[in-house]
Amino acid sequence: MLKPKHTPVVFALLMSGTMAGIVSAVVVIINTGLDAGTPQRWLSSYVIAWPVAFVSLYSLKDKVTKVAEKLTNPPS
Template sequence: MAALPTRFYTPVFALFMSCMMSLLMSALVTFMNTGIDAGFPQRWLHAFGAAWVVAFPLVSFIAPLAHRLTRLLVRSKVD
C-alpha cells in the first residue's frame, strides 16, 4: 500500500477521527434515546450521517489546534 505524503496527515486524521467518533457517539445517543429494536440500525445510520457531515469539517478545523495544545502540554523528550 502506497503511503500518502506528509501534507495529507491532517485531512486523513480528520477523516478517520470524525468517522470513528461520529459512528460511536451516534450509536450511544441513538441507543440512549430510543433503545435497541428492529429500527435501531436505520436510526443509527441516519444519526451517523447527520453527525459525520458536521464532524468532518469541525475536526478538520480543530485538529491543528488540538495538536498545538497537546505539544504545549506534553514533553517531547524525557528529562
Template sequence: MKIPARYSHVLFGGMLSVIMVTIISGTVVLINQGYDQEFFRRWLRGFITAWPVAFPSVLVVAPFVRRVVSRITE
C-alpha cells in the same frame, strides 16, 4: 498504493470523525430510543446527519489541539 503524506491531516480527520460519529451516534440512539428492529436505520440516519458536521470540525480543531498538547507536555 499509498496516499501522499501531504493529505495525512485530511485522512486523519476523516478517519477520526468516522470513528467518533459511529460510536457517539450509536450510543445516543441506543440511550434515547433503545434497541429494536429500527435501531440500525436510526443509527445510520444519525451518522449521516452528524458526520458532515464532525469532519470539518475535526479538520479545524485538530491543529489547535495539537499545539495545546505540545505546549503542555514535555
C-alpha cells in the same frame, strides 16, 4: 495510493468517521433504545454527525494540538 501530503485529510476522515459512528450509536441507543429500528435511526444520525465531526476535527486540529503540547510539555 494517496500521497503523504494527504495524510491530515485522510486521518481526519477516518477519525471523524469512527468517532461519529461510535458516539451517534451510543446516543441513539440511550435515547431510543435498542430494537429493530436502531440501525436506521443510527444511520440517519450518522450521516449528519460525520460531516460535522470532520469539519470540526479538521478545522480545530492545529489549535487542539497546541493546547495538548502545552499540557504535556514542561515549561522551558
